[in-house]
Amino acid sequence: MRKLRRSAFQVAMMLAVAGNSWADDVRFNRDIRPILSDNCFQCHGPDAAAREAELRLDIREEAVAALAPGRPEKSAVLERVTAKDEWTVMPPPETHKSVSKAEAELLRRWIADGAEYEPHWSFLKPERIDPLQFGNRNNGDNLQHPIDRFVQARLADKGLAPSPEADRPTLLRRVTLTLTGLPPTPAAVESFVNDPAPTDVAYERVVDRLLASPRYGEHMAYPWLDAARYADSDGYESDPLRNMWPWRDWVVEALNNNKPYDEFAIEQLAGDLLPEATLKQQLATGFNRNHRNNNEGGTIGEEWRIEYVADRAETTATVFLGLTWGCARCHDHKYDPISQADYYRLFAFFNNVPEIGKAFGGRNAPPMLNVSRLEDIEEFEATNEALQPLEEQLTHVNQTDEFETRLIDWFNCLDRKSFANLPDSVVRTPPEDWDKKQIASARKHFLEHVDPAGRLLAAQAIPLRKKRDRLQSTGAKVMVMAEMDKPRETHLLKRGAWDQPGQRVSAKTPDWLPPMKEQWPDNRLGLAKWIVDRDNPLTARVAVNRLWAHHFGSGLVRTMDDFGLQGATPTHPELLDWLAVEFIDTGWNTKAMHRLVVTSHTFRQTSRVTPEQLKLDPENQFLARGPRYRLPAQVIRDQALFAGGLIVEKAGGPPVKPYQPVGLWKEIVKGSPTYKRDDGDALYRRSLYTFWRRAVKPPLMVLLDANERDVCTIGQKRTNTPLQALLMLNDVTFVEAARGLGGRMLKEAGPRDTERAKFAFRAVLGRDPDQGERAILVDALQGFRDRFREEPEAAKKLIAVGESSADSTLEPTELAAQTAIARLIMNLDEAVTFE
Template sequence: MDLGIRLLAASALAAALATATAAAGEPSPTKAKVDFARDVRPILSDACFACHGFDEKERKAGLRLDTHEGAIAKLKSGDAAVVPGNLEESGLVFRVETDDEEMLMPPKKSGKTLTPAQVDVLKRWIAEGAPWSGHWAFEPVKKAEPPKPAEAARARGPVDSFLLARMEAEGLKPSPTAEPAALLRRATLDLTGLPPTIAEADAFLAAVAAEGLDAAYEKAVDRLLDSPRYGEHMARYWLDAARYGDTHGLHLDNFREMWAYRDWVVRAFNSDKPFDQFIVEQLAGDLLPNPTPDQLVATGFNRCHVSTAEGGSIEQEVYTRNVCDQVDTNGSVFLGLTVACARCHDHKYDPISQKEYYQFFAFFNNIDGPALDGNRSRWEPFLPTPTREQAEKMKALDAKVVELKAKVDAEAKRFAAGYDPKADDARPEVVAREDFAWIDDAPPPGAAASGTGDFVGKASHPVKSGRRSLRIEAKGLTQKIVEANGPKLKVGKGDSLFAHVYLDPKNPPREVMLQWKVGGQWARRAIWGENLIDWGKDATVERLRIGDLPADGEWARLEVPTAQLDIAPGTVIEGWAFTLFDGVAYFDEAGLRTWTPQEGRAYPNLTAWIRDRIADDGAGLADDVKAILKKPRGQRSEEERKKLIDLFLAAGWSEVEKAVGPIRDEVAKAEMERKKLDDQVSTTLIFRERAGEPKPAFVLNRGEYDQPKDQVGRVVPAFLPPLPSDAPADRLGLARWLVAPEHPLTARVAVNRFWQQVFGVGLVKTSEDFGAQGEPPSHPELLDWLASTFREEGWDVKKMMRRLVTTAAYRQSAKATPEGLAKDPENRLLARGPRFRLDAETLRDQAFFAGGILVEEMGGPSVKPPQPSGLWEAVAYVGSDTGVFQADEGPRKVHRRSLYTFWKRTAPPPQMATLDAPSRESCRVRRERTNTPLQALLLLNEPQYVEASRALAERTLREAAGTTDERLARMFRIAAGRAPEAAELAELAAALKDFTAHYADKPDQAKALIETGATGPDPALDPRELAPWTMIGNVILNLDEVVTKG
């Protein structure tokens, strides 16, 4: 395809059709009486608080300017920084005006200076008596009476009254109402993330003609709020805040299965779950009485942080980092504060001490699971989320296993009744070393198996012992993990761990590793072959190279003394992992060579059982049985001997095991089927408290995990209302405290983000920072009115969104006037309708929607649409299961909504990242909005956008019979939401004529253009006709009016 002609045509046509773009900036301040919170505090915070603020350790000269008492207090010199009403006596005035660089404040070395206007504000404030008020965001929410603006008739409710009053004060006038078609497109994009269809637009315009704009528009808004697309669109903003991703985010950045949480968020918005309940379930759904599976899924909010299992990672360090992320995220999302600044020291600007940071930390400091993710998608704690069909099948298999095990017990009792112990008399009751196979034919009873690999039968696979072996096939790094929930291996002195392996001669692995879980850590590893698996520190027990790979095509025994792995006698082996790098191998009969008695074993005779019981001093047996065991065989009475026989038969006689073997095979088969089903069932990470007393929390010196200082309890920051006396000091108590009526932040922060979502900028522009360093609200009384109303109306999000998009301010035309741009370049006062570029996901979804190829299937696993090659590989480590990008195939996956795109955090989807989508490595409540040449190039040339342009062309040629102008008009209306004007139509027709001439004698270029993308063109259409129309589609989808909400 010819990039030059495409760029030229797009830029020319865009220039012909573009509308004015609002510039960035702040409205000019009024000259009214100085307001401390609005005018003075921001100056002090930015220029003074770092050295004269809350952080006592950094405070200079004993002067504190973040409190009224500190500002007017006399210093050691006898002077005060602020003497209300007296400029000459106020040391602050002298220090900010002096020409002496030694005395000037802020000092030159700070890199900060005050403007003359800022100095004037400080002087006027002191002259007016230096009135003081607390930081606006920490004061109780007060519901002010809406003002009565002069043009009250323009107001459609209290929100407009506040806005109009401020406009009038600034000498601005509101804009006229937007054209109905533009208004419908704006609202449809804001509430569903998609443009309206032509049918929806026609129905709306007909309703406007019949009922009037007000009634028709309100009905359209209600229809959009009821659309399932609404929840998908709202979820996208929340998932930025929740830092949702499909990978762990660090080191290997392996796959993490959490899409059930994403789908929960969509359902929550669609069902209009009250926002206070939405918060409580995410923070503490597991602590609610009898929590539902959905409420457990919701707690994934606190598990979305990045994680690692990198070799050499220190568990406590990673654990601390994980909890700090939860603290910082909750602080940003619900409090709108930069609490992370208090991790290492007292906050320099806001009243959050380091101690209070770790008191907040204590609420999250008790998760029941390991800090390291093990490079597994199923990182404890997690919740299986089976489909209804899977759940029914699991229930049936569980019942079958119970029935078969009952048969085993019945048969064992029947067979054991005929046991004759006389043959055992000749065997010595001595301890002897022997192999104890812990894994053979299947995982041990009750064990949890995960990873890749299946137990296969001897009919078509090599098997050393029993009826099955474990087959693992690897491309790169692959692992099968078995974790004990039942019998475990207990290590004795001089023992060794062993496993038998058969390397496939047709595809032998490059490295074999055995790994064991000890003390909750997978930190004991033995390797054979190449040293390709970089887990743990080399040449230590974390990565101990034993030797070369054994010969392939035959069974070989791998054995490592436990002493060599630094596993002390008495240690319990909690898990076993078999790992390959490339190739195919079979494992069989793995366990411990020991003389220490093991749980769960079968005994060939009574003597063997007695021998083990003597060896472990009768552990677990009654005192009278221990006394019997201490007697020599010949001194035991018949009654004592019978008691031992009964215990032996109950423990497991190997002959009984042989008798019930066929039934056990059926049990194993059913359990295998159940296990395979378990592996197929999706899971999601959840939060769960560990049992017992909460884990203690400490202030950490400079935030270092290994430098604990004073122990702290679960307490909320002192500048906010306290936890109710009857509230539990846990996450549930914290969540309910956040949504309590007296809390000054949560409702303000929430409605501000809804406002930001609709109008482009929040009433508080710094929506991530409501603290001293953040910008004060442009309309403080309006913010409080919205926050109060939100709470009073039951935290109803749909009602709030409806209120915002039905305001007269929202319904205005977005066209800017020179006067409006000069007075309010950022449109903070909303004298015109909101206008800004669409977000990354909306741009892609809109293009597919316009082409008629958007797949609107909801929910399910994330999908991988095509992207440039090599991006994942560039950041990949050896062994990562997301190291190589493999695009999905077929429109059902590659044309899904962008919400469902797989999000690898170390390499986010490039189409999204280029258009300012965050990496989701950390919480983001406000996206930056940039305009770069790369973005324009992406929209013009990225294959999926070109494919969408072709689909729009195909749709037009199929659906719009008639003249060329009629087809062009329809294509334009599909994308822009309105009919083109005559001049615009002429521009399009001229461009089509040029493109047609270009491709007439360039069939190869035409073919290359229309074959761009994951799906092929309609074979019924002539490439030489389709290519020019594809270019027109490309141009239209790149128009400023189309990529912008206006």
């Protein structure tokens, strides 16, 4: 369980000088609940089994006596948290927690004011707030963009001012990376920088173009795959491979088509339960079959089936509700109002999948669905629909007495000519020696090629079968959700143990959130509708917070996977609620929300930090400057391939195996399988399509901080290590990409060194080098030329890295020198930073 402690800076900001209207009062949700949750609720909170001294502090009615509202001098709680005696002070020293002086002062003021409680902010339905009531108190009230009104009013309260807008090259690189995961081309930089239209007009044209690009869906799908724990293997023991990539392609298509978020959620949670569900809607439910599967010998099927159900319940709660549901599997939640019974009521919605718990290594696990590649799936579905009645009629003919009579007569009259026309599987064996399989083959031959009734039907069915089989061969057999005719019983499991069932529970949403509507079924479809219902206070907030974090590096709620009591409070609560309601009111239009965020001045500010901003807001919580953070792993790799002219933008299909150290699979995976990397175009596909084996994740991606996908993961970890620098300087992917960019510099830029440096800067950084940078690059280039002229073999070795061939029309030492310059630029801090 995460323990979110407030920093001294945060507390000091709450106790800021008078005149700061946001900090004058003490608010329970913002100021007091985090103190109680961090220090008190573990022993005096929702979990009755862990409660000490029969004192409960999360409910006011039960805490009043200990708090003494209006009389802080009589408050037992205040007395204990400020005590000096180690035997008296709370929390006890052995918990390694303590209430600071600043927090104690907040408690004193709150108690003096009457110790009023508030429902937790995230469990209250967001209400539309008029942005016009917010304005920039420093710069007048002429703001047009609603996001800027909220942000700049908050900045004014903090004594901060917004930063000026970033320059055009920075804006273009920022918005292109955030919406597509690829940098702008040098030509795009040239076009935008020289566009005579006002910046607002030119910029919004760029935004609309990027949102319409198929690159958008590929980029936005990546974090969704992390959340859905998508991978290409099962994850246990020998880690057998699986086929789930058609579901991944469904996600990309849904995002590119701007499928409304409520439909996006419903189809993934319960697409199979929709009336007349299409193949795509059934395929969408692969979301909750992406979990790991165990095929180890000796496994107990029911034990692992329970694990899979738990994974689905916990993933659903994390992804859509932003709650740490798994904390209530063995006991009541220590901090949130999630009882153990609540846990298993949600569990019950996912407990009716007809599965046995034991996987079948390398063959996926039922229930499964055969699909073609996504672009052909409607044709595949129509073919199946046309074929099905014909197959049913053929089956009916095959079962009639009249058919049996005709079959026996035919069999008794088989002559040499007729016998020769039989299938190869039976023609080599005398009829009297046919086994069951051969008899069935002969019977099928008679039905479809000889019998008058069957032959007419088969003439229509056989071409459809061939078409179905051809289309099916382009896709895969994937795991999906399905519902049993008779629901399983669900029991609360004592201590979470699969073999210790307790009281029986039924599928039900928690009482402390708005109830499901009566017209909704008590199954996954009803749950999905409840999740995206307008009255649900969590779903829209969680979604827009994650969307905000995509662009700014962190959310308005920094704990993106925890909107509960231990989660962070929103830095801009009114903005978060306005965005949530706006999202719903636009029809859950995700692209519209992305456009809204990236067109704001808040997003378009320069990310340069001033000393005052660094002092007052070091983490940029109040958004006085633009976003700046390290790029995700997939973007770092894809950017290099793109700048080097190597990227192959083929959409969809089976995963690909790019470069990887030789022998890595053999060292780690049971059975010592061989990793056979792909050749040609497959080496240069976007990282979204990289083969993801759970036992041996792609090492390049993991070193650059990609999430590992064993379980649902929200957000992106960010580190900066020497190993990453070594990787980017020496890994074949990056060296080959630098060689590709070096070749482009020689062929696509002008003849002068400064023109080539400018081209490379634009290709990687989206801007022109300044005078000092040009001088450094030209000087370094001359040094590389001198070295490679002295060591021509070193030049040849450098430009031979990777499968693609160096351009034979380019002089090797010059190409090597330009490659070294490209390599230098690709490894700048700016190159791996979103700013």
